[in-house]
Amino acid sequence: MHAHWIIPQGIIQSLFKKPYIVTGHGGDVTSLNNRLIFTLKKRCLKRAKYVTVVSEYLKEKVCDIIPETKVKVISMGVDTGNFGKRFRIDNYFNQGNRKVVLFVGRLVEKKGIKYLIEAMERIDAVLVIVGTGPLEKELKTKSKKIENRIRFLGNKSHNELKKIYSSSDIFVAPSVIAKNGDQEGLPTTILEAMASDIPVIASNYGGMKELITSYKNGILCDPGSVEQIAMAIKRLCCDEKLYEEIVKNARMTIKEYDYENIAKQFSEIIRYVNMAYSK
Secondary structure (H helix, E strand, O other): OEEEOHHHHHHHHOOOOOOOEEEEOOHHHHOOOOHHHHHHHHHHHHHOOEEEEOOHHHHHHHHHHOOOOOEEEOOOOEOHHHOOHHHOOOOOOOOOOOOEEEEEOOOOHHHOHHHHHHHHOOOOOEEEEEOOOOOHHHHHHHHHHHHHHEEEEEOOOHHHHHHHHHOOOEEEEOOOOOOOOOOOOOOHHHHHHHHOOOOEEEEOOHHHHHHOOEOOOEEEEOOOOHHHHHHHHHHHHHOHHHHHHHHHHHHHHHHHHEHHHHHHHHHHHHHHHHHHHHO
């Protein structure tokens, strides 16, 4: 059994005798650490035959909980063949001559979307937000100043997303650490954006700073910095050479995260667990 997220899937699986692998993705490792949940998380990690996480940062956090745990860093990866500029549709968002800035994800505190909306008040571009969540109403109210330049699209299918990514110009993941400690590991949306040949602006923490070298294959900003997000977007809008350089380097980076490579790593772990359990 392979349980994704320690909470609740990993904890539930730890109640049974069947051997399992558990993968930590972010907030399940860093947040919800009251005494009861922490005890259950610790038991889950102890009983797992193998633990994987999506970033080195999360590996450190897991080792803080259970120092002796065998932990491997494996990203969730991306099907690179399912994304790319060939899916681009001109003027897909009725943006006219404006650039399109894209966000994809749940509308929750750790995603930092409010900072992106504030940054867009300084930029003559269209902001497209894909996803739903508890902050949707609040974010729509907050975006009144740019209501003619913002599109809330709700949830979209994978088939629609590949067109949305490729028809946009810049992807922004303005993540922050939530008040309850919830935070990102490495958002798959960043990998999908890279595979779609659009440059990524992301927050400088967790798995994002492990993936991105700023101004090489993306741009990193301090979490919650409206000014840095705005400056990065403006730079990409006006510096064509930098834009193309980041896209080219990101294309090289994303090859390491292709599903084929990720599958091989998980296959090795599953084979190892099966052999150990069969004894």
